[in-house]
Amino acid sequence: MLTPELLPRLQSLLADADLDGWLLYDFRGTNAIAAGLLGFGGLCSRRVFAFIPRSGLPIGIQHAIEPGPWAKWPKEWPLRVYSGWRALEAEVATLVNGKRVAMEYSPGDAIPYLDRIPAGVLELVRASGATVVSSGELVSQIYATWTPAQLASHQRAAQHIAQIARETINHAGAMVAAGTPAAEHELQQRILDAFARAGLETDHGPDVAASENAANPHYVPSAKRPRLVQRGDVLLVDLWAKEPNGIYADQTWMGSLGTPSDKVVAVWEAVRDARDAALTLLRDRIAAGDVVRGGEADDAARAVIEARGFGQHFWHRTGHSIDARELHGSGPQIDNLESRDDRVLIPGVGFSIEPGVYLVGEFGVRSEVNAYVGEDALLVTPDVVQRDLFVV
DSSP: OOOTTTHHHHHHHHHHTTOSEEEEEESTTSOHHHHHHHTOOSOOOSOEEEEEESSSOOEEEEETTOOGGGTTSOTTSOEEEEOSHHHHHHHHHHHHTTOEEEESOOGGGSSTTTOOSOHHHHHHHHHTTOEEEEOHHHIIIIIIOOOHHHHHHHHHHHHHHHHHHHHHHHHHHHHHHTTOOOBHHHHHHHHHHHHHHHTOBOSSOOEEEEGGGGGSTTOOOOTTSOOBOOTTOEEEEEEEEBOTTSOOEEEEEEEESSSOOHHHHHHHHHHHHHHHHHHHHHHHHHHTTOOOBHHHHHHHHHHHHHHTTOGGGOOSOSBOEEOSSOSSOSSOOBOSSSSOOOOBOOTTOEEEEOOEEEETTTEEEEOBEEEEEOSSSEEEESSSOOOSOEEO
């Protein structure tokens, strides 16, 4: 959240980028980045703006009937009040006329995770005399980076969920061996119970998917359509959780109920090697002090899967941002397929690496780890990543 303590760092970034300020806008939750930076909670039912100048105090623009969202706005910072549209547009113009300002805008919607400003609001701001540029790099620096305490919380969660995933796959194998195979949704509930015992929380999921269901990247198990996990199945376990007020850890593990077929092994090795190709690129570039972008890591992973003949079955980006507020965050994505994310992976940002191959009607395979960019090295969680299918 934007605070007096954070303000000097942000204003230094604005100066370095030759920006006059950062103009935040929200209406009914359309801009989670602005709401997060302003510390808003609940629905914001009227338009709000806040201008953070390169020097001086930030200025908020609040609707007269809705002071509630501004409860965390520092009292020493000006807060202007409007009720009608004419007054609102006049206030915006006084703040931005003749200035070069950043907003959550991505030209051509190249980065949809960042593109939060409606076209009409852009028109309004430009008509007020401002030049608008993307706030993408500011979002990476100010909104998406983790603190040391948040990194530590992520590492603890990562170790817990790695153990829970392995135990879940082993339990599925034990149930089959005993002649009482478990259903996907029963394994899902087992994971949720393990989260509770570990003091972890999640907003939904996890995903436990057998064979053909694992070919759906967004599959959700259900007691209404139970699917037993049986001998011969491929088992995908995708689970994510965090400590209260911590950073999510998000992993996918793969098992085989019995000896896997040659085809399953070939797909697993393609996915595993694609994951490792992305990680190797990132490690090498970061250790060398070179600039690296998420799209480059996506390309590295995708090249491996394409070379193995499965390229048409890798449908999604290689990874998503994990920021301090969301599992699927607004920081740099590991993506050059679904979006054109050219933001630099700067120290302090975290993300998933999770290539996958999905053969509809047969099975799907995904391997997911998380990574964090340090000052001169890439940290990968969990400490031990999966090398081979777990055969149970």
